[in-house]
Amino acid sequence: MIEILRTYGTLLLIGSYPEGPLGGLALTLILSVLGVGLAFPLSIVLALCRISAYAVLRVPATAIVYLVRGVPLIMLVFWSYYLVPVLIGRTVSAMSTLVVTLVVYQAAYMAEIVRAGIEALPNGQTEAARSLGLGYARTLQAVILPQALFNMLPSLLSQFISTVKETSLGYVISVQELTFAANEVNSSLLIRPFEVYLILSLTYFAVCLLLTRAAHLLETAILRRRAGRSTTHAYATHDQVQPG
């Protein structure tokens, strides 16, 4: 196992960079950050539509959330592989395809977290803000979202962990992330598949375990801070990581 790491360690970490494209674990992390980072604003919009008073916004947003959550991620990957070039009129890289898919998928899941976060706040918050003369947008921006998003931080971190695992689907459409890199290592070694895929598994394990610990710490810190000043019931949980 040590020799494999010595020979192929850099391939697993950064792919063939700097001679070739960036890959391996570095690309896995970049894909996850892009996926969650871009999905986050979209999820807030989706969540606001989900709880909107207007059916024109509520119904399509609800349909999107259910559609995305009811279909396997790999099916969505194939859809974007086919649809994105048709929609924008030129071919796109496998990496962009994967990012688009992750953004759509995570936006739907995170929208439900944001919605729950907003709904967990007492109504009095909105009512007080509105009676102080703040409009809808100001109420959201200055009163509701700062509280809701703060309470949701651990859940959002666990979505990030799910996303790290979901990037492994890049392997199916040949994005050169960690799983793809491990597969390359395996095809050049051929005789030691167990070691190679054990290294792959343990790498994901180390990264995700660290992030899980971080989510735990964040959650305790937030609960402690809220215990001092607020009576809203605990909503956030780290137990939302999904199999990716």
Added chain:
Amino acid sequence: MNVFSFLTPDHVAVLARGLSFTAAITIASWLLAMGLGMALAILNESGGRVARGVVAAFIAYQRNIPVVAHLLLWYFGVPALLPKPVQSWINVHNGELISVIAIGLCLAAYFCEDIRSGFRSIPATQHEAARALGLSFLQSMRWVVVPQALRIALPALVNHTVLLFKTTALAMAIGVAELTYVVRELENQTFRTFEAYSVATVVYLMISLALMGAGAMLARRYRIPAR
């Protein structure tokens, strides 16, 4: 782009075969996940330090590694460790068996967590009262604690059942001819991408929604009135 003209008898037969594989893998891995998840949750409840450590390690291992990596390790890695005759026996029906093992073990960790949080919400006095009435540990689990814990865990279990069903699509990565795999094949043969993907999407969506609906019904049926 006519979905109905795509559904010729031949294509429907291919899709039905794929769907039957998806269903078989879903059911088999669900049984494995539920059985093992329940066993581990009870072990965790009953056991000492060592048992709890083993359960925690299993859960951490399964939950922090993507299903694709589990599948690849089980498909390419584990058979290489086995003796030759066993290897050739596995090669006859490997993909299906291995996807059931990999997905079942992974989701067992999630089911176990769901059941454990169910256990946590049952007051310890329930168990103590059952023991005081003369039930053994397993009897008090079977008749008092588990029935209540399962009802509380039900919504989470339903969510993870839907996830398990969707996860079976990943078995295509190791060549199992389930629904996603056969849809890709049909798309390759006919170049009717939109129709092929639409059919698969509708089938997946309908089954997911049906599972969610059935779960909501069960939750209503088995709700604990006092809670």
